[in-house]
Amino acid sequence: MAEGKTKRRAPPRRRRGEAATEADVVARVLRAHADGDYAARVDVGAIRDPVLAGLAAVVNVAAEQARVRQDEVAARMEAVRLGVDEAIDAMVRLVVQGDLTGSLRLAVTDAALTPLIAGVGQVMETLKRFVTEIREAAIQLSASSAEVLAAATQNENSTAQQATAVHETTATMEELKGASHQIAENAQTVATIAAETLAATQQGEQAIRAFMESMEKVRHNAVEVDEAIGKLSRRVERIGTVVEVIDEIADRSDLLALNAALEGAKAGEAGRGFSIVAQEMRRLAENVMESTREIKNLIGEIREATHAAKEASDGNKRMAADGERLGGAAMSSVMGILAGAQGTSDAARVIHLATQQQRSATEQVVQSMGEIESVTREAQAGSRQATGAAAELARLAERLAAMVQRFRVE
């Protein structure tokens, strides 16, 4: 392939294979152009085909024009690049130095850079405006963030105090719940004891009634015993009377026997038999008197026994009467106690129910306080976060203010 300048010559006569080869040459140059190599040329003089030669010439012209254009574009692009770079450098310098008071001045002047310059100017104006607004906003933001920080700090303190108060209240409610549990248990115990006391009092009433009935029976029995003792005493007295008669008879018999013996003794031998009979009679009388003495002794013992029995019976009657009286007093007391025990049992039952309700309510309150405490802790954490965020915001505001402070807009 021939490079550089082209020169027109009369195309030589060629054969068919040579046409294909010339087309390839043209194709290769076109491919090089497609690849961006506009320096590639077709040697027109080497092409015999007039059409191809014409085409080759056109290709060469197009390539030349493209190259020129490319060079021009490249030059402009370079200029623009330089201008952009300059603009960027100028903007960077402006931004770095923070001087937004002037305008952009470029060493490279190109019409293509006019929009850029205009845009940059707008950017600078916009930037100036932004900086001014940001500065004002930074100032306001700094002030507001300080207020927010103060409010957040106060809120955090208040939340901390609230959390402390809630915690103390929760602890107090826990103690109250424990006390309520104990009270409820004690109330249950009291109710149970009151019920047992009531039952025992009722049993006591029954026992006293049974006791009074027994006393009545004892008194009745004592009266019967008294009557029996009276009958016995009367019979014993009758026996004593009979024994007195027998004793009198025995005494008289003894006396008679003595007189008989006396007369028999006086009669001497003639009265011997009489004396013997008198002696036997006296012995009989002595036996009778001995028996009557024994009977009298027995009667005396019976009298003593009946007297003792009578006294015992009288004592029993007195004790039965005392027992009835005491039983009546005890019954009155027990009835009073029973009424009191009934009232106590009822009151204890009511108290037990109330304490159960109180315990349930206390447990609910404790649960609610626990939830409140959890929420409070979350709020406290949120307050701390808010305070932290407010502090961070204040720092950011300060940083922003410091950042925009270095920009001069006037």
Next chain:
Amino acid sequence: MSPGLPLLLFQVGARVFAAPAADVRRIGGSLVERPEEAVPDTALGRPWDARRGLVVDGGDGAERTVLVDGVLGLRAAEGDELVELPAFARDVISTRALAGFARIDEVPTLVVDLPALVRERRDGEAAPDREETNRHG
């Protein structure tokens, strides 16, 4: 006192005496039909209960009843059981109504002359001195 004398044993207070049965007309109870005939208090002492009365001849044609606590029975005293009262005892004892001693069941027992005792009492010759009687008995 002759052997084989039937003696009536009687008791006055705590002491036992004997008297010839022939001197006792009868034995009675403590109740006397006529109180003036009762002799409750003699040289022998005063009876505790006076359940029996020994009716004797009062010496004035009337009967007297010597009150005693009891009549124990009749005993026939044999010869060696009867002892006359010694002379010195007769002199020192204030009453003359004691005839002697009889050994009854080996126990010396005064034999009393009841009619004489009644007469003494009636006449007031012997005041009943229980201490002195107990000492000599």
